Amino acid sequence: MASEDARYRQSSQFRLWSFSRSELASLREKANALARASISERLSSTSSSSTTANKNNHDRSASTSNANTPDPEGSAGGASFRLPEFLTVAEEALMVTFYTSQLLGAGEAAGMSDEVCATAAAFFRRFYITNSIMTYPPQDMMFVALFFGCKAEGHFPRIGDFLNMGALSSIKKQPEEILAGEFLLCQGIRFAFDVKHPFRALIGAGMELRRLGGIPEDRIRAAESRAKQILRFSSLITDAYFHYTPSQIMLAALSHADRGLAERLIHNTFHLPTAPIKVESGADTPVDGVPKENNARKDRANEDKAAIIGQHIRDRVLGTIEACRDMLSHEMPERSREHWQTKEIYQDLVLPVKKKLKKCRDPDRSNLVALQRARREKALKKSGGSEDGGPDDRATAGTKGDDAGIFGGDLVQRDSKRRKVAPGQGPALDDPFGGPL
């Protein structure tokens, strides 16, 4: 029996994106540490090294506006340089959770399907396992994830239409800002675009419960609807997808909605009596003429089956589902409105971290459009310019003008005007949502 379990193990969700809790924690620590190291290095090299470095840095961020303006902060480099305080792993986790709630809210407000929202949320969270919030801006990546979530689920909206979907029109994003992050996201999710969700499993559970009979329809409906709410939020904003299979998540959600029904389902599924299966193997007395190996084969088949749906598995399954249930209970659907979207939480929890983030984020990567342009230019240089990618690589500032046309110079200009964040560390591009100037 090529079980569904076996098949699930072939999926990219299992192969690439399932972890034990300790694995997950260590990946996040690693991403955080790596970001600290590289941001430190970048900041210190830009501000402590020669004026050339400063000049270059300045040119970069001011590129399209007017590269010749003297840098007002340029003199601040050198000795006075101090590294900022970086986000902790816990603070990063808080931000990822916060922005996941934002993403889900935005997706819903834009009228996207449950699958699209869920896939987008999964992409977003996967991305930030190997990338730090300090490296790539979450307030941009959440929209990138929504856009690519549509595509991965088989809808291919034009970028302009996407930005006009319901409430999305109010975010005032430019097409370039979304597209610039798309490839980055794809890379970050390791080109695994298929996300397996528990929604269909829930439909199946409903059918199964009705088939069992004797359960009032009202009760089933109520459970389905509550479980669905949970699947649309709790399992997406926690780490559930990284630790549990879709069916486990479904059962955990169902168990929150109606523990009795979930347990009934589990008991009914894992029903095969375990251990000596003599009874089933033809009751000890082989009928004449039936070759022994037939019985042996039956035995084996039964053992195989029992390995999947035997009673002894039940306890393990119940334990797993209980653990998943516990994880979901930290983020019940009500938390969306009553917690994450409240002013108090934003003020008290989120804002302080955002402020901190502004000072410690990656100077090269907080603006996706500029970053992508830089990367593309680099690629261009290589093919068009010197073979060895040597120092002549610098050259060709003339492309600046072209790029401004192509990628929207207006946008970059806006950003460069707004920059002024960490004094003494050279200009940094500001948070698109960011503070007034």
Next chain:
Amino acid sequence: MAVSPVVVHTNDGGGGVVPSPLKPSSTSNGTPRLARPAAGGEAPAAPAPQQHLPMTLDLVEQMNEQEKKKYVKGKKLGEGTYANVYLGHARHDATVLVAIKKIKVQKDYKDGLAPDAVRELKHLQELRNHPNIINLLSVFSSKDQNLNLVLEYLPLGDLEMLIRDVDRVRYGAADIKAWMGMLTRAVWFCHDNYVLHRDIKPNNLLIAADGEVKLADFGLARSFADPGTRMTANVITRWYRPPELLFGARHYSGAVDVWSVGLVFAELVIRAPFLPGNTEVHQIELICQAIGTPTEENWPGVSQLKDYTVPAPPTPVAGKEAYMTRFGGVGAEGVDLLMKTLLLDPKKRITAREMLEHKWWRAEPRPTRKEDLPRKSGGEEKLADDLKRRPGVVEDEGSTARGGKVARKLDFGAAK
């Protein structure tokens, strides 16, 4: 900017040694310049902007570099609208050949990564390790943010080449059975994993060095839809498109692929497309003539489909006799299977799984072992030792026994 096919020395020259903070992306891989930003050409020099910023590699970038480093890109094998295909080999072992499919930035699609690429990657990532589905070995991005899919190298062309080369390639019922068996397993595997391929046709059936047939090109594939979700009817190359799609059905199943499989089967036998319609209307006419007119009697509900129109006097559904005269070469069981794949009503059409359980597979003749299947040599890009070996295999008894002289030189590349 001639696109000189390039050997990618991805990282061995410089940045690769250490993920050095300095210019990780400055190695020369000679990737062709990108269409868009190239606009103004590499204009006048001026003080350098970006290049001197230290850019360390993220974790993900490092992983990408690692993947990229595993392969060496060689000459271009073919060029399509959606991708170019290059021959490549593993860096650690030049005898391990791969095909590197580099997705092009599409001029008419301004909305990021193109749908074909998204679909193809999505499904190939999940449909791994089946002998009859092309294997995705790796994915990486080159510096200009082009996607590169590393696929197994399938040097022996595709089924269409064999079918069409009537003069030089001879094959019989046992060979057809072997090819059909491999195709059917591939389609079953897709459906069993809830994927519709939606573009099955002979030139998407590639042939590996050992003769194994591999279903390729998942650029139109999609996951099964939830009941009630509408899908596009505009899929599957016309000659292989089933009547429900021609009639504009927006809800359909694996039966669409099964119809295509049936037409590949028919084409293998008669060595020409069975229903080569010039237009959709013509396609429907051909179906009506050769198979029968879809009516409420043989297909309840068909007249409700949006684009249902059929030529005036309905043709009765063709009986077994009619099929036997044309397709009798595969025997009565083979014809039975063929007819079941070509049932007009998709609900009655045989499923991929039922196909695998059909009696034909066990009837005589036994399917040819894949190593013994007729083949043609794989084109000029073969490696030297391959060239040495191939004529022996090809020009000798192996194939002359089948009466085939096999082309030594081929006009097109192996992978697509």
